[in-house]
Amino acid sequence: xASAQDIVDHMMENDAFSRWLGISVDHVAPGxxxxxxxxxxxxxxxxxxxxxxxxxSLADSALAFAANGGGTQSLSVETSIHHLAPVNVGxxxxxx
Numbered sequence: 314x315a316s317a318q319d320i321v322d323h324m325m326e327n328d329a330f331s332r333w334l335g336i337s338v339d340h341v342a343p344g345x346x347x348x349x350x351x352x353x354x355x356x357x358x359x360x361x362x363x364x365x366x367x368x369x370s371l372a373d374s375a376l377a378f379a380a381n382g383g384g385t386q387s388l389s390v391e392t393s394i395h396h397l398a399p400v401n402v403g404x405x406x407x408x409x
Contacts, residue, residue: 317343317382324378331374334367338378339407346378349407352400363400375408 315323321341325331334356340347350371358364372394380387400406 314384317341317345317384320382320384321346321378324381328374330370334370334374336371336374341378341382343383344379345409346375346382347407347409348375348378349405352402352404352406354402357402360399361402363404363406365394365396368396368400368406369394371406371408 318341321338325336325338334350335353336348336350338346339349348371352363352367356364356367373389373392376389376392377387380389
């Protein structure tokens with residue numbers, strides 16, 4: 314069986330959107346993933362803060378890598394996110 318790192322490496326190689334986001338895989342183990350990225354100008358909305366879809370996408374990738382890292386192909390049925398504070402250009406986001 315492939316390791317969680319091998320599975321996530323394969324996923325990242327084939328995930329153009331996560332690569333475009335500039336996601337860094339900081340930790341991975343079966344059922345666990347910690348990702349980070351820095352907000353860029355082209356990721357902001359009309360108020361010059363992070364577009365909600367950007368923060369959601371980072372969280373979605375963390376969920377996908379954690380859920381699939383155990384070797385069973387998985388997907389989410391339903392997810393939600395709460396935006397508690399604005400994110401500005403240059404801020405580093407971390408999703409676990």
